Amino acid sequence: MNIDGAAVPDPGSLYFYGASRWGSAIEVPAKDRAFYELKPVPHGQLREQLYFSDLTNSWRRCFIYTPAGYDNNRTKRYPVLYLQHGSGENETGWPVQEKPT
Numbered sequence: 001m002n003i004d005g006a007a008v009p010d011p012g013s014l015y016f017y018g019a020s021r022w023g024s025a026i027e028v029p030a031k032d033r034a035f036y037e038l039k040p041v042p043h044g045q046l047r048e049q050l051y052f053s054d055l056t057n058s059w060r061r062c063f064i065y066t067p068a069g070y071d072n073n074r075t076k077r078y079p080v081l082y083l084q085h086g087s088g089e090n091e092t093g094w095p096v097q098e099k100p101t
Contacts, residue, residue, distance in 0.1 A: 018097070
């Protein structure tokens with residue numbers, strides 16, 4: 001939104017950090033939106049984790065996706081995928097702007 005010449009995120013939508021600034025967006029339904037809609041199947045969880053970084057000497061945040069049933073068998077091993085944001089983004093890009101579960 002542009003209010004008196006100032007770019008302001010829409011307070012009625014979600015904020016996200018991208019393109020090196022805070023902004024907001026709306027979701028425009030696509031013709032194939034049924035493909036992306038939630039289905040009645042088991043879903044995983046997105047967990048926020050704080051950790052101390054020796055490199056930055058500060059507390060940092062990351063998000064961890066665990067598949068459905070993860071807590072039922074903590075000895076089962078799962079493959080790992082590390083998603084790292086690009087320049088001008090932060091760790092909230094994937095969990096806020098996408099639909100990870």
